[in-house]
Amino acid sequence: xxxxxxxxxxxxxxxxxxxxxxxxxxxxxxxxxxxxxxxxxxxxxxxxxxxxxxxxxxxxxxxxxxxxxxxxxxxxxxxxxxxxxxxxxxxxxxxxxxxxxxxxxxxxxxxxxxxxxxxxxxxxxxxxxxxxxxxxxxxxxxxxxxxxxxxxxxxxxxxxxxxxxxxxxxxxxxxxxxxxxxxxxxxxxxxxxxxxxxxxxxxxxxxxxxxxxxxxxxxxxxxxxxxxxxxxxxxxxxxxxxxxxxxxxxxxxxxxxxxxxxxxxxxxxxxxxxxxxxxxxxxxxxxxxxxxxxxxxxxxxxxxxxxxxxxxxxxxxxxxxxxxxxxxxxxxxxxxxxxxxxxxxxxxxxxxxxxxxxxxxxxxxxxxxxxxxxxxxxxxxxxxxxxxxxxxxxxxxxxxxxxxxxxxxxxxxxxxxxxxxxxxxxxxxxxxxxxxxxxxxxxxxxxxxxxxxxxxxxxxxxxxxxxxxxxxxxxxxxxxxxxxxxxxxxxxxxx
RNA sequence: CGCGGGGUGGAGCAGCCCGGUCAGCUCGUGUGGCUCAUAACCACAAGGUCGCAGGUUCAAAUCCUGCCCCCGCAACCA
Numbered sequence: 001x002x003x004x005x006x007x008x009x010x011x012x013x014x015x016x017x018x019x020x021x022x023x024x025x026x027x028x029x030x031x032x033x034x035x036x037x038x039x040x041x042x043x044x045x046x047x048x049x050x051x052x053x054x055x056x057x058x059x060x061x062x063x064x065x066x067x068x069x070x071x072x073x074x075x076x077x078x079x080x081x082x083x084x085x086x087x088x089x090x091x092x093x094x095x096x097x098x099x100x101x102x103x104x105x106x107x108x109x110x111x112x113x114x115x116x117x118x119x120x121x122x123x124x125x126x127x128x129x130x131x132x133x134x135x136x137x138x139x140x141x142x143x144x145x146x147x148x149x150x151x152x153x154x155x156x157x158x159x160x161x162x163x164x165x166x167x168x169x170x171x172x173x174x175x176x177x178x179x180x181x182x183x184x185x186x187x188x189x190x191x192x193x194x195x196x197x198x199x200x201x202x203x204x205x206x207x208x209x210x211x212x213x214x215x216x217x218x219x220x221x222x223x224x225x226x227x228x229x230x231x232x233x234x235x236x237x238x239x240x241x242x243x244x245x246x247x248x249x250x251x252x253x254x255x256x257x258x259x260x261x262x263x264x265x266x267x268x269x270x271x272x273x274x275x276x277x278x279x280x281x282x283x284x285x286x287x288x289x290x291x292x293x294x295x296x297x298x299x300x301x302x303x304x305x306x307x308x309x310x311x312x313x314x315x316x317x318x319x320x321x322x323x324x325x326x327x328x329x330x331x332x333x334x335x336x337x338x339x340x341x342x343x344x345x346x347x348x349x350x351x352x353x354x355x356x357x358x359x360x361x362x363x364x365x366x367x368x369x370x371x372x373x374x375x376x377x378x379x380x381x382x383x384x385x386x387x388x389x390x391x392x393x394x395x396x397x398x399x400x401x402x403x404x405x406x407x408x409x410x411x412x413x414x415x416x417x418x419x420x421x422x423x424x425x426x427x428x429x430x431x432x433x434x435x436x437x438x439x440x441x442x443x444x445x446x447x448x449x450x451x452x453x454x455x456x457x458x459x460x461x462x463x464x465x466x467x468x469x470x471x472x473x474x475x476x477x478x479x480x481x482x483x484x485x486x487x488x489x490x491x492x493x494x495x
Numbered sequence: 496c497g498c499g500g501g502g503u504g505g506a507g508c509a510g511c512c513c514g515g516u517c518a519g520c521u522c523g524u525g526u527g528g529c530u531c532a533u534a535a536c537c538a539c540a541a542g543g544u545c546g547c548a549g550g551u552u553c554a555a556a557u558c559c560u561g562c563c564c565c566c567g568c569a570a571c572c573a
Contacts, residue, residue: 013573050573122571131571185500189568192498202571226573263570288567326507331500332567339507342522349533358532365531401521412537417530477533490534 004042006249007032008234008281009256010265011048011093014074015055018081020290020297020323020335021258023307026087027323028287029256031393033088034453044249046237047082048093049075050230057212067212071096084308086316086456093237095214095229103236104229105217110241111228111275114162120202124154159204159222163271167197170270170280179280181266182391183330186259186286190266198267203228231269235278251279254391262286285391288332290323305335313484317455318344324454325397337485345481351404352447353478356462358411359440360471366420369471371441372434379403379443384450393454400450407443416440441466 009025012018026047033045051071060070075094082089093100108115122131132151143150171194173179174187181187204222205213214229216222234255238246257265262284270280289296292303311319322340327333363371387396416436422429448462458478465472481488 010573015573053573055573120571189499193568193570195498199570225571227571230573259567261573263568264573267570294566334507339522345533346522350535354533354535356532358536360532362531398521408536411531412529415529415531420531479533481533 004044004248005036006044006046006238006252007254007256008046008252009048010258010261011050011095011230011233012078013053013055014049014051014071014078015053015059018078018307020305020307022078022081023085023319024287024290024323024327025256025258026082026085026089027320028285028329028391028393029254030085030087030089031324031453032254032256032285032391034456035388037088038449038452044091044238045087045089046091046093046234047078047087047089048091048233048237049078049095050226050233051075051094051096052213052224052229053226054210054212060212068096081308084311084316085320091237093233095233099239099243100233100236101214103240103242104214104224104232106241107228107232107236107272107276108217108224111161111272114165114271114275115159115203116162118158118160118200118202119155120158121153121155123151125149125151156206156209157222158202158206158225159216159219160200161203161227161268161271161275162200163198163268164200166271166274167194169274170194170198170267173270173280174266178282179266179270180283181262182283182285186262186284186330190262193263194267198271201227201268227264227268228272231264231272234269234281252281254283254285255281256285256287259286259288283391285329287329288327290327290335291332292334293336294334310340314340314344314482315457315479317458318348318479320454321348321397325394327394329391329393329395341482341484341486344479345483347401348479349481351401351408352458353480355404355408356444356465357477359437359444360465360473362416362420363437363441363471364473366416366423366433367437369473371466371469371471372438374435374438374442379446381450388453396450397454400447403443403447403450407440407447410443411440441471 007029009029012022029045029047033043036043049071056071057067060067063070065073071094079092082092095101120131124131131154170179171191174181174191181190203225204216205225207221207223210223210225213223213225216224232240234252235246235250238249240246240250255265265284273280290305291297292305295301295303297304307319310322322335322343323333326339326343327335363369381399384396384399387393387399414436416433419429419433419436423433424430444462445466448459448466451462452459461474461478465474
């Protein structure tokens with residue numbers, strides 16, 4: 001029996017608002033999902049939220065809420081966001097779900113052979129009641145800016161997961177491609193990182209330092225730290241270990257993550273799976289970050305872009321288009337409003353929208369909307385499918401646009417408007433015209449199919465217009481011009 | 496000498512693994528064409544010592560050596 005497909009996304013921390021990075025996760029996973037479904041596969045697509053930890057507890061307290069109440073309210077922002085980008089997910093997991101909590105405790109039990117008690121030592125701030133990394137302490141000059149007190153070395157008891165025991169197996173899985181890290185350079189980056197072996201990871205905190213989390217079974221003094229809790233979601237959401245059916249979906253075919261969390265998903269997570277006797281995910285799709293005008297997005301610089309704003313101004317498909325084509329799937333990409341608006345007006349409006357419009361219009365005008373018959377020459381789409389299989393979605397879209405361009409060129413070459421003038425004079429003209437226009441309509445239907453994973457609304461609109469054999473003229477045009485951030489070249493000159 | 500990626504016409508990129516057929520694509524600019532279309536579409540043109548300096552070769556953006564510059568990552572960061 002063919003295994004059913006499964007794709008996952010990283011679960012964001014509910015403290016905070018959805019941002020463009022989350023959108024990339026959902027978008028890439030959704031494109032893959034829609035593509036696979038189009039190929040006839042059954043796909044399960046997980047999303048969710050990470051809801052435990054000190055930051056949640058602190059935020060809740062600020063607002064005089066119980067942590068759970070805070071999480072209950074905040075996770076909705078993410079759910080709404082996921083719906084807003086039209087991600088066709090099948091499962092939404094919250095780490096505070098009853099089943100998840102119980103499953104994580106089961107996982108803890110099962111990992112016992114690889115769990116030991118150790119001492120965590122690090123820089124501690126009494127005011128924060130928390131540890132800071134060497135780097136953080138260095139940046140702050142050794143003194144906590146919030147409490148005006150020097151950090152001190154402190155140690156506490158933690159449970160550790162023996163990830164080091166799995167170094168060889170993980171390395172082998174990566175090298176053989178059993179767990180493929182895409183793109184290749186990320187794989188090399190990670191292998192380099194673990195050349196001296198994986199380090200054991202601390203997986204719990206004393207309760208006094210971490211109140212809001214999954215209790216460690218059998219030790220009331222300890223609470224689970226983020227790793228076991230959050231990473232487990234990828235299997236608990238399927239029903240692991242007690243509900244029927246999870247085996248049909250695990251191992252995941254693709255796990256979508258940002259480059260910032262590769263090490264956890266390629267190190268700790270596989271170690272957990274191996275400890276549980278489960279298979280490793282087949283592929284990790286590591287996408288880059290969106291930068292703005294050549295620099296990292298940051299609140300202090302104030303160059304943060306809001307995905308909601310883009311969607312509200314230009315529509316969802318325009319958003320999906322830009323971020324799937326102009327932000328390379330496997331690398332960092334640059335966003336500016338100029339680029340975005342240029343792509344919107346030029347590529348979506350002029351290339352595609354106008355093409356649909358001119359074809360629909362000619363068929364309506366010359367043939368009362370009736371689409372004739374033509375032998376459809378199937379465009380060779382090997383490059384498109386190759387790109388999709390290799391998770392290079394931006395390249396797949398490049399191929400679609402090559403088709404769009406060719407069709408515009410084709411129309412220019414055969415000049416249907418000239419042929420139309422011959423109808424009535426030349427006996428073959430009518431037939432010829434009909435074939436030309438039918439070819440155009442057919443090509444557009446094919447383009448619509450290829451766009452389906454990326455621009456579901458636009459794909460549906462194109463289908464709507466041409467699929468019945470009679471052109472159904474839409475109310476407005478696809479992607480009308482917008483000049484919200486750049487000057488309108490057609491505006492009367494003021495100077 | 497920490498690891499990795501990159502420096503190609505005004506902008507953004509491809510080509511480099513497997514040297515010649517490579518200087519290609521998109522945008523921008525200029526000229527022309529067309530009129531079905533969202534003042535759109537199509538064609539042509541201008542513009543590059545392919546980071547710098549050496550080397551290998553009949554031949555190098557492509558291989559080798561050295562140097563300069565930019566950008567990521569650098570392990571408890573959700």
